[in-house]
Amino acid sequence: MPSTQTLAPLVNGGDIRKMATRDAYGATLLELGAERPDVVVLDADLSGSTKTKAFSKAYPERFFNQGVAEANMMGTAAGIATMGYTVFASSFAMFAAGKPWEQIRQSICVPELSVKICATHAGLTVGEDGKSHQMLEDIALMRVLPHMRVIVPADGVEAAQAVRAVAAAPGPFYVRLSRASTPVIFSEDYRFEIGKGSILREGSDVCLAACGVCVAPTLEAAELLAEQGIQARVVNFATIDPIDSTLVAESARQCGAIVTVEEHQIRGGLGDAVAQAVVRHHPVPMDLIGMDDAFGQSGTADELLVYYGISAPAIAQRAQALILRKA
Amino acid sequence: MTLSNKQIQAIETAAHQVRVDVLRMVNAATCGHPGGPLGMADFMSTLFLEHFNLDPSTLHDPDRDRLILGNGHTCAGYYALLAYKGLISRDELMTFRKFGSRLQGHPHRNADMGIDFSTGSLGNSLSVATGMALGARLAGYENRIFSISSDGESQEGQIWEAATSAAHYRLGNLTVIVDFNNIQIDGVMRQVMDVRDLRAKYEAFGWHAMDVNGHDILAVHDALETAHNVTDRPSAIIAHTIIGKGVSFMENQSSWHGVAPNDEQLKLALAELG
Numbered sequence A: 001m002p003s004t005q006t007l008a009p010l011v012n013g014g015d016i017r018k019m020a021t022r023d024a025y026g027a028t029l030l031e032l033g034a035e036r037p038d039v040v041v042l043d044a045d046l047s048g049s050t051k052t053k054a055f056s057k058a059y060p061e062r063f064f065n066q067g068v069a070e071a072n073m074m075g076t077a078a079g080i081a082t083m084g085y086t087v088f089a090s091s092f093a094m095f096a097a098g099k100p101w102e103q104i105r106q107s108i109c110v111p112e113l114s115v116k117i118c119a120t121h122a123g124l125t126v127g128e129d130g131k132s133h134q135m136l137e138d139i140a141l142m143r144v145l146p147h148m149r150v151i152v153p154a155d156g157v158e159a160a161q162a163v164r165a166v167a168a169a170p171g172p173f174y175v176r177l178s179r180a181s182t183p184v185i186f187s188e189d190y191r192f193e194i195g196k197g198s199i200l201r202e203g204s205d206v207c208l209a210a211c212g213v214c215v216a217p218t219l220e221a222a223e224l225l226a227e228q229g230i231q232a233r234v235v236n237f238a239t240i241d242p243i244d245s246t247l248v249a250e251s252a253r254q255c256g257a258i259v260t261v262e263e264h265q266i267r268g269g270l271g272d273a274v275a276q277a278v279v280r281h282h283p284v285p286m287d288l289i290g291m292d293d294a295f296g297q298s299g300t301a302d303e304l305l306v307y308y309g310i311s312a313p314a315i316a317q318r319a320q321a322l323i324l325r326k327a
Numbered sequence B: 001m002t003l004s005n006k007q008i009q010a011i012e013t014a015a016h017q018v019r020v021d022v023l024r025m026v027n028a029a030t031c032g033h034p035g036g037p038l039g040m041a042d043f044m045s046t047l048f049l050e051h052f053n054l055d056p057s058t059l060h061d062p063d064r065d066r067l068i069l070g071n072g073h074t075c076a077g078y079y080a081l082l083a084y085k086g087l088i089s090r091d092e093l094m095t096f097r098k099f100g101s102r103l104q105g106h107p108h109r110n111a112d113m114g115i116d117f118s119t120g121s122l123g124n125s126l127s128v129a130t131g132m133a134l135g136a137r138l139a140g141y142e143n144r145i146f147s148i149s150s151d152g153e154s155q156e157g158q159i160w161e162a163a164t165s166a167a168h169y170r171l172g173n174l175t176v177i178v179d180f181n182n183i184q185i186d187g188v189m190r191q192v193m194d195v196r197d198l199r200a201k202y203e204a205f206g207w208h209a210m211d212v213n214g215h216d217i218l219a220v221h222d223a224l225e226t227a228h229n230v231t232d233r234p235s236a237i238i239a240h241t242i243i244g245k246g247v248s249f250m251e252n253q254s255s256w257h258g259v260a261p262n263d264e265q266l267k268l269a270l271a272e273l274g
């Protein structure tokens, strides 16, 4: 029986501690620069936003700005990796996963090179930039690729550990990071492991499975459900590929129903990964919350999450409806 | 034909209004990109007032000119010119980047407003413009296709695939205008990733290419006219501009690429513009 994580107090003296996962990435990359002379970083004219700038200042000889040329960046990352380096390549998720997909497939995944694509500004929460910048298909694009592993950290604590973990593991990784400051969920003694989900709250009426910045509202939804006498298990699937199918199956058995929550298209994302594990190992009713075949629009992150039904009340409502379908 | 004093004055008035609108819009949105549109205000106003034939009466004509804003992040200035030409109201400008607005953070194609294409991801524009020019020629239209690009966007490889293709198909109806301000997000373009001499590059790709001072209305007008008269190949106008032009503390600063002025800074900027 897997154990439940101890969480950071969401409210500290009235204040929620917040941090963007991209900030944790930048800080960890700087540490890795000191520890690992084999770490090389590439960026495509967004180093201030992706937070690779601190590394670029500290280790200018191991930082190569590629300009606005993401396809070339991925090919170059592959080439540097063949020389024995561990290469981090960053841009906004739209331009890191979307524009150079074929280069990632041919030059990074086929030869299984140690390129760690750390993509920021993923999802709806990029906000006002609108649909051209709201990457809602990157999990799908990356998890379909053989050899590519996909990590979506839920908060700053997990992001820092995930960046260390992917630096230590050989081969290609895609780490999905966000622009927005979001609540810190994990306490410092949390230990991230590639390929393992983590239980954030126990319950057996329904399982709420989330990733990334959607974990915080999902925990809130569980509180709302508890007020109605419904006990939800909340699972954070930080690794989407390979999905922790043991934990998916165990959650399906225990709860009899699973709702997934993500700021991504429900086709191809976390929901899809969980559904595949569910149908293979222990079929139960499911609902998938996320973008349902639509592009986003300009607005604040919170306005958009509410509008597209990825808020705590909406999650709680969908979970209640799903429970009625349990066998 | 050279411009009369009256025409020049009208362009100057439009460019001034665009600068004021851009600053107000980005300030009201509390985010967005002021620098690029301030730098492009002079050549974009010349283009909109004297060349690009979009206005409320031509809006739905299939054979009117087309425009694609490759550097979509500079759309505040584009929206301000749509308002100047009466395609949208000035009030609507203040909804820029807000939830529910038609004035999205990056342009979204909208036939009612005359926005011919969605942009925001750099590198895609010139291919689309090439397609528009091929399609227009196929349809027998005598219109012009204007593709707006930038030094930063010129770093994208796809721009050069399109440049090859447009010259190959001898698209005389296509004009690209490159906002060349030597600034991009991470700093000075020459230091981040030098695209070097774009006029020479476009020429080598088979285009008719010109360097102009992007703040010299007469020179921009002449270049646009020359581009119109060159019909056997596409034309490139490399418009040398100053990012943030008109507001001293924004000029030549990459830090003003994508940051909104606060109320204090807005006041100072508007006072400088007069």
Ligand SMILES: Cc1ncc(C[n+]2csc(CCOP(=O)(O)OP(=O)(O)O)c2C)c(N)n1
Pocket: A044, A045, A046, A068, A070, A095, A099, B035, B036, B071, B073, B074, B120, B121, B122, B123, B150, B151, B152, B153, B179, B181, B183, B184, B185, B243, B257
């Ligand atoms: C494909 C792609 N990569 C990255 C970005 C992010 N981005 C937006 S503007 C910009 C810099 C572009 O340079 P330029 O157009 O010369 O900027 P300006 O002169 O307006 O400062 C970048 C990298 C983008 N919009 N599209």
